Amino acid sequence: xxxxxxxxxxxxxxxxxxxxxxxxxxxxxxxxxxxxxxxxxxxxxxxxxxxxxxxxxxxxxxxxxxxxxxxxxxxxxxxxxxxxxxxxxxxxxxxxxxxxxxxxxxxxxxxxxxxxxxxxxxxxxxxxxxxxxxxxxxxxxxxxxxxxxxxxxxxxxxxxxxxxxxxxxxxxxxxxxxxxxxxxxxxxxxxxxxxxxx
Amino acid sequence: xxxxxxxxxxxxxxxxxxxxxxxxxxxxxxxxxxxxxxxxxxxxxxxxxxxxxxxxxxxxxxxxxxxxxxxxxxxxxxxxxxxxxxxxxxxxxxxxxxxxxxxxxxxxxxxxxxxxxxxxxxxxxxxxxxxxxxxxxxxxxxxxxxxxxxxxxxxxxxxxxxxxxxxxxxxxxxxxxxxxxxxxxxxxxxxxxxxxxxxxxxxxxxxxxxxxxxxxxxxxxxxxxxxxxxxxxxxxxxxxxxxxxxxxxxxxxxxxxxxxxxxxxxxxxxxx
Ligand SMILES: C[S@@+](CC[C@H](N)C(=O)[O-])C[C@H]1O[C@@H](n2cnc3c(N)ncnc32)[C@H](O)[C@@H]1O
Numbered sequence: 001x002x003x004x005x006x007x008x009x010x011x012x013x014x015x016x017x018x019x020x021x022x023x024x025x026x027x028x029x030x031x032x033x034x035x036x037x038x039x040x041x042x043x044x045x046x047x048x049x050x051x052x053x054x055x056x057x058x059x060x061x062x063x064x065x066x067x068x069x070x071x072x073x074x075x076x077x078x079x080x081x082x083x084x085x086x087x088x089x090x091x092x093x094x095x096x097x098x099x100x101x102x103x104x105x106x107x108x109x110x111x112x113x114x115x116x117x118x119x120x121x122x123x124x125x126x127x128x129x130x131x132x133x134x135x136x137x138x139x140x141x142x143x144x145x146x147x148x149x150x151x152x153x154x155x156x157x158x159x160x161x162x163x164x165x166x167x168x169x170x171x172x173x174x175x176x177x178x179x180x181x182x183x184x185x186x187x188x189x190x191x192x193x194x195x196x197x198x
Numbered sequence: 199x200x201x202x203x204x205x206x207x208x209x210x211x212x213x214x215x216x217x218x219x220x221x222x223x224x225x226x227x228x229x230x231x232x233x234x235x236x237x238x239x240x241x242x243x244x245x246x247x248x249x250x251x252x253x254x255x256x257x258x259x260x261x262x263x264x265x266x267x268x269x270x271x272x273x274x275x276x277x278x279x280x281x282x283x284x285x286x287x288x289x290x291x292x293x294x295x296x297x298x299x300x301x302x303x304x305x306x307x308x309x310x311x312x313x314x315x316x317x318x319x320x321x322x323x324x325x326x327x328x329x330x331x332x333x334x335x336x337x338x339x340x341x342x343x344x345x346x347x348x349x350x351x352x353x354x355x356x357x358x359x360x361x362x363x364x365x366x367x368x369x370x371x372x373x374x375x376x377x378x379x380x381x382x383x384x385x386x387x388x389x390x391x392x393x394x395x396x397x398x399x400x401x402x403x404x405x406x407x408x409x410x411x412x413x414x415x416x417x418x419x420x421x422x423x424x425x426x427x428x429x430x431x432x433x434x435x436x437x438x439x440x441x442x443x444x445x446x447x448x449x450x451x452x453x454x455x456x457x458x459x460x461x462x463x464x465x466x467x468x469x470x
Pocket of ligand 1: 270
């Protein structure tokens with residue numbers, strides 16, 4: 001199934017309150033040659049003008065995709081306000097305006113679950129600072145489909161509820177400070193390119 | 199809780215529905231359909247096996263499932279800046295027609311059509327407009343025809359109206375009853391709601407503006423292409439087409455037929 005896609009490594013990142021500084025640091029640190037596909041889901045207000053992708057990643061690499069856009073290796077995508085972002089096993093992005101989940105649209109759980117079932121072991125889920133529990137269930141799905149799960153150390157999070165709930169509920173996660181998460185993502189990409197994994 | 203089904207399960211379901219009910223879900227976007235099915239299973243607390251059993255043994259079950267799988271979420275003045283763009287870039291041209299014909303394809307419970315009527319009214323164009331609003335769902339159309347909008351949504355709807363550049367007191371457009379609002383007759387009288395299936399039905403009129411927003415995302419690419427074809431055929435020469443903010447004509451074979459009126463708000467116009 002996941003063998004059919006050109007997407008080899010998919011990093012899905014979820015966060016809400018307090019996650020912006022971490023995301024800013026992340027995008028400032030990811031090298032130009034970074035080859036994994038990155039999807040970011042953050043809770044954000046709808047029906048307002050926003051240039052969040054520009055704010056989080058001033059060099060322009062992060063974009064809000066249209067529906068049916070084909071993900072690229074090294075492409076960075078931000079879930080648009082008021083849509084859930086799902087992925088198809090062939091590497092296409094599918095947007096969905098269905099009901100909010102736990103009051104959120106985009107929902108981190110929806111993206112994580114869809115990534116887990118479409119890409120299994122190729123997925124790394126990252127859960128950052130946040131003030132609710134969205135993403136915990138989805139991270140569980142990533143783990144049970146053989147993916148990797150990184151969680152921001154609650155002690156370093158502006159709001160510890162989201163990472164705290166993941167740590168309490170899930171086995172098999174790695175807990176890191178923001179700098180360590182960034183290092184881990186860059187390191188695993190280098191390892192992948194050197195053929196040490198997969 | 200979220201339910202979860204595999205791609206194989208989904209394929210099995212599509213085949214079953216096709217053979218038992220002669221309905222083709224195969225061209226619906228797989229990821230969201232998969233999510234809907236999973237959600238339905240967990241809401242009903244049933245297994246995928248049970249779902250298949252009911253589909254095979256209970257004829258009344260399929261219509262119920264179909265309603266549950268469809269996404270009808272809508273708002274008044276959803277994407278307020280889209281409505282501003284309509285007012286600035288499209289209305290001045292519509293105003294040159296003696297009768298303005300507009301089609302909302304996939305109107306759900308009518309909010310989009312009500313919003314359009316309010317905008318037209320404020321532009322002094324409503325009395326010579328005919329708004330056709332269609333959907334596949336009978337249930338949604340009934341609500342739409344009755345002018346019913348949930349009261350709890352009116353706060354957001356009012357905020358959207360203001361961001362869209364509305365100039366009047368929004369509460370003048372509806373009356374509150376219990377837990378719902380009823381859109382005033384004056385706004386609704388130029389709107390005709392009727393059932394139309396974009397996949398199986400044909401062109402039924404010619405319009406100067408067609409809005410088909412947040413419907414295409416539920417179809418796969420080949421089906422999107424067919425549906426855009428139908429919408430294109432339904433447009434008068436130099437007619438306007440508006441799609442959802444995150445939808446795209448670029449992936450379809452009809453792209454070259456259109457000029458872009460507003461890229462961000464996804465408003466296009468048939469080339470002459
Ligand atoms: C998410 S709603 C969009 C409502 C509104 N246009 C908006 O943007 O707020 C999608 C609507 O498309 C309708 N729909 C789905 N398949 C359809 C079809 N084949 N023909 C007509 N309508 C369809 C659904 O019933 C639903 O009401």
